[in-house]
Amino acid sequence: MITAELQCGVNEVAVDCPRDCSFDSCPKSRHHDKTPCPTPETCPPPTCKCIFNHRRADNGTCIPTTECPPFECSGVREVYDSCPSWCPSQECENASPTDECPFFILTVVECSPACRCQPHHWRDNGTCVPYYECLEDTCGPNEHLKDGISCKSDCCPGEDCPDPCASSCTCDLQYHRVSNGSCIPSRQCPPIDCPLNEHFDVCPVCNEGCDNAVASGKRCRFVGRVGTTVICEPACRCDDGYWRNNNKRCVPYEECRESTI
Incomplete structure (x- = not known):
């Protein structure tokens, strides 16, 4: 038992079977606290130890561990x-x-x-x-590290893809992600059911808004231009002869004209 005569100082507590541990004192190097703390075969006399999260300073007092003088960290970064x-x-x-x-x-x-x-x-x-x-080696086939933190989806329409905000990788250009997490060519995205007067297009290229509507129904007046690279973004598109109005619905040319008059 701890003797009644043992008087401890500020931030100290009496211990009846103390161990001689390196982490009783403020550390001098990065290896200080890694030194094993042996259990004595026979208990030494009772002594005063620093209380929890306190260390013994060079002057013998117990101070908060966070106030111990810092030691040198020589490693890079x-x-x-x-x-x-x-x-x-x-x-x-x-x-x-x-x-x-x-x-x-x-x-x-x-x-x-x-x-x-x-x-x-x-x-x-x-x-x-x-x-x-x-993360350099963590991205899968047909994907690469994002340039910064981005939540832009790279998912094929209708697929149940992982949260893009939680991933550090994104699909390569002209590839999209499917439900199993892999990136496939954009033109291979599985078709989805589209609303009335619409169809699924794996690589739409032309403006389908009512402000570009023409009676002939032709939208692609610039397809085939030399040097033009089309980035495929699979989506539902208006059927031939239909155009997308301000309500995002595909309507006939006549209805587009009515909305602009």
Whole structure:
């Protein structure tokens, strides 16, 4: 039992079977807290230890761990962190564009000062690298890393694709994503049922708005121009002789004329 005569100081607590641990004191290097803390075969005399999340400073007092003098972090893109959280981890496999932990954590962390990667950097084989370098090998066939954070959909119409905001990859030009997550040629997007007076077009190229309506029904007056590259965006398009009005409905040429008079 702890003797009644043992008097502890500020931020100290009496311990009846103390262990001699390196993390009792403020760390001097990144390896300080990694030293094993042996359990004695025979209990030494009771002593005073620093309370939770406090360390013994050079002057012998117990101070908050977060107030310990920082040690040098010599690694590339590393910074000193007096109380790093365990989530998110530092590894590339857990990299996220926001650096935020995906879980709601309601717990008090025991502070263990460490060298951590600077914001938006993660460890690849121990070296801190930018977020995008963690993802260089994560994109599948016919896709590539996004240029920044984008929520633009690359999904074929009607397909149940993953949330584009949650992915760091997007389909290559002239490819679209399907429900299984893979990117296929845009012209191979499965057809969908379209509204009245519309049909599915894997690569629409011409303006179908009422403001371009002509009696002949012809929309493509510029198809075949040399040097023109058409980017396919599969969609429902108006049938021949129909044009899309301001209400997004496909109507005959006569109704387009009535709406503009």
